[in-house]
Amino acid sequence: MIKQDYNLADTVLMKKPHACKTNDWEIMRMGADIKIKCLGCGRMIMMPRAEFSKKLKKVLTKASDPVNLKKKYYIPKDRIAKPNLLQ
Numbered sequence: 001m002i003k004q005d006y007n008l009a010d011t012v013l014m015k016k017p018h019a020c021k022t023n024d025w026e027i028m029r030m031g032a033d034i035k036i037k038c039l040g041c042g043r044m045i046m047m048p049r050a051e052f053s054k055k056l057k058k059v060l061t062k063a064s065d066p067v068n069l070k071k072k073y074y075i076p077k078d079r080i081a082k083p084n085l086l087q
Helices: 049-055 066-070
Strands: 011-014 024-029 033-038 044-048 056-061
Touching (some): 033 049, 044 049
Antiparallel strands (some): 011 024, 011 056, 024 033
């Protein structure tokens, strides 16, 4: 099996399409489980890393690639609102 090199905020292509007919996903969280977000409809799911590795087809773009800025539901990390907990 070929080892895929993927990191947080990378855009990946899965083997089977989502219900919205899109195969593009963004990695939102990594650990024992991996959380991914559909770039077609915005739905988020979590799955074990082993299952994710089996379902992964290839890495489309790396996190630092400017192609991610063109995706509909992509929000750069510097534009994510942070809650003000001191109120």
